[in-house]
Amino acid sequence: xxxxxxxxWMNGSLVPWEQATLHIATECVLRxxxxxxxxxxxxxxxxxxxxxxxxxxxxxxxxxxxxxMRMTIPYTDAEIEAACIELIRACGYRGSVHFRPVVYFDQxxxxxxxxxxxxxxxxxxxxxxxxxxAVHQGVRSCVSTWRRNSDLASPSRxxxxxxxxxxRLAYIDARLNGFQIPILLNEAGKVAEGPGACFMMVRxxxxxxxxxxxxxxxxxxxxxxxELARAELGLEVIERDVDRTELYICDEAFFCGSGHxxxxxxxxxxxxxxxxxxxxxTRRIQSLYFDVVxxxxxxxxxxxxxxxxxxxxxxxx
Ligand SMILES: Cc1ncc(COP(=O)(O)O)c(C=O)c1O
Numbered sequence: 158x159x160x161x162x163x164x165x166w167m168n169g170s171l172v173p174w175e176q177a178t179l180h181i182a183t184e185c186v187l188r189x190x191x192x193x194x195x196x197x198x199x200x201x202x203x204x205x206x207x208x209x210x211x212x213x214x215x216x217x218x219x220x221x222x223x224x225x226m227r228m229t230i231p232y233t234d235a236e237i238e239a240a241c242i243e244l245i246r247a248c249g250y251r252g253s254v255h256f257r258p259v260v261y262f263d264q265x266x267x268x269x270x271x272x273x274x275x276x277x278x279x280x281x282x283x284x285x286x287x288x289x290x291a292v293h294q295g296v297r298s299c300v301s302t303w304r305r306n307s308d309l310a311s312p313s314r315x316x317x318x319x320x321x322x323x324x325r326l327a328y329i330d331a332r333l334n335g336f337q338i339p340i341l342l343n344e345a346g347k348v349a350e351g352p353g354a355c356f357m358m359v360r361x362x363x364x365x366x367x368x369x370x371x372x373x374x375x376x377x378x379x380x381x382x383x384e385l386a387r388a389e390l391g392l393e394v395i396e397r398d399v400d401r402t403e404l405y406i407c408d409e410a411f412f413c414g415s416g417h418x419x420x421x422x423x424x425x426x427x428x429x430x431x432x433x434x435x436x437x438x439t440r441r442i443q444s445l446y447f448d449v450v451x452x453x454x455x456x457x458x459x460x461x462x463x464x465x466x467x468x469x470x471x472x473x474x
Contacts, residue, residue, distance in 0.1 A: 166244040166281040177280060184275070185261035188268065189319035192222035193259040197286070197415045198245060198464055199450045200252050207250060208461035210415070210450045212238060214377050216258070221375075222315035223260055229272045230260050232279060238462065244283050245464050255286035255416060259318075288418060291337065292443070295421035295435045296412070298351075300401055301327040301339035305349035305372045313349075313372045324352035338412060340404065340425065343372040348399035354414030355379040358399065358407040359438050365407075368396040378413040378446075381460075385445055389454075392438070404428070409436025411443075419443040 165177035184190040194215040198207045216234050223230050232240070237258060245254055263276035306313055306323040313320060323341075331339035340356055343349040348367050350356050355376040357366040364386050369375050386392040404410065410422040410430045419442055421435030430436070435443075449457045 160284050162248050162282065162284055164244060164247045165283075166240045168278050168280065171243060171247050177282075179261070179278075180264065182264050183262065184265045184268075185263070185278075185318075189322070190226075191259050191261035191318040192219060192226055192228060193257055193316050193318060194219045195316065195415050196241075196256050196258070197450070198250070198254040198256065199447075199452075200250075200254075201452045204452060205251075206452070206466055207245065207254065207464040208450070208452050209241065209245075209256075209464060211377050211381065211460045212241070212462045214380075215415075218315065218375065218377065219258060219260065222312075222317060225312045225315055226317055227272050228260055228262065228277050230279065231277055237279075240281055241283075242462075242464050244281050248283055248285075250283070250285055252285055253287050254283055256281060256283035261318075286416075289420075291420050292418050293435075295423035296337035297335075298404075298410075298422045298425045299331055299334060299336040299339050300404070300426055301341045301352075302330055303327045303339075303341060305341035305343045307344045308372055309344075314369065314375045316374065321352075327352045338417070338420070338422075342401060345371075345398075346401070347371055348401065348404065349373050350376075351412045351414075351417070354412035354417040354420065356399070357382065357411055357413060358403065359409035359436060360403070360407050362438075363393045363395055364438070364442075365395045365397060365399060367399050371398060376414060378415055378418075381449070382413055382419070382442060382446065385449065385457075386442060389445055390438075390441060404430075407431075409439045411435075411439045419446050 161174050164171045167177050196215045198209045200207050258281045260279050265275040303326050327339045341349045349371050350373040383394050386394050404425040405428040408431050412420040421439045448454050
């Protein structure tokens with residue numbers, strides 16, 4: 158079923174959901190010409206506050222995406238932050254939120270326009286998004302028949318909207334074959350990532366994940382977990398190429414991303430991962446992640462931006 162919310166934010170102001178529309182002649186509609194972010198805000202029951210997680214890093218990546226795609230973002234970081242807060246507040250969410258700032262091209266002539274020859278717009282969507290069953294139970298995975306799109310053809314390290322045709326083909330193919338979330342290999346035949354999340358595995362007590370040069374999105378959750386695993390769990394974390402057959406003999410595996418959070422992988426191509434249940438280290442990483450994003454670990458509070466508190470402070474000024 159299509160998702161909806163009371164409001165969206167579009168080109169400078171809040172608009173009722175039904176009025177947040179783009180013309181069919183925009184490059185965004187015609188060719189998927191946009192870059193976007195997928196962020197989360199987490200509700201803290203103790204503090205009665207919603208926290209955006211690593212918002213600054215998401216906006217930094219949005220700017221990198223826009224730079225590579227030669228787009229000019231028409232708002233400052235402070236304006237984008239204020240817009241995200243305004244939207245989430247207007248929707249009144251008091252639970253986990255997924256929100257999506259999107260920078261898009263309006264109408265253009267052919268596709269050879271320079272950035273200054275086409276209008277760039279921006280909108281933000283925000284949805285209520287509780288943690289899924291898959292995060293608790295794990296998912297059955299497979300090696301996709303599709304390859305992750307190569308950085309030689311389009312920039313896999315950023316969230317360009319058109320990259321997600323590749324993701325969708327891989328998801329659908331996996332579902333039709335009875336799996337939940339596939340793992341894509343890159344053109345070199347090494348493990349890249351999932352269609353909407355990065356990949357990590359445990360072998361011999363070490364956490365292993367493909368490098369950022371393996372045609373993966375430069376994931377903020379991946380970066381977060383690498384830091385937490387080293388600093389808080391004392392794990393050795395290795396960024397290296399991963400072979401297909403390692404998927405079949407690893408002790409534990411999981412996907413990580415703002416949307417998929419930390420989702421255990423319980424089998425790959427019908428081979429059980431470990432004992433076919435979410436692994437113990439995966440569980441520890443998961444629980445630490447949820448503590449951090451919800452504000453329960455003081456050392457990582459600098460990663461959080463309060464939604465209602467900031468707004469209260471603004472109102473008091
Ligand atoms: C293709 C892909 N890889 C990885 C990720 C994880 O990135 P992040 O942790 O920044 O959400 C995403 C998230 O949306 C994604 O779409």
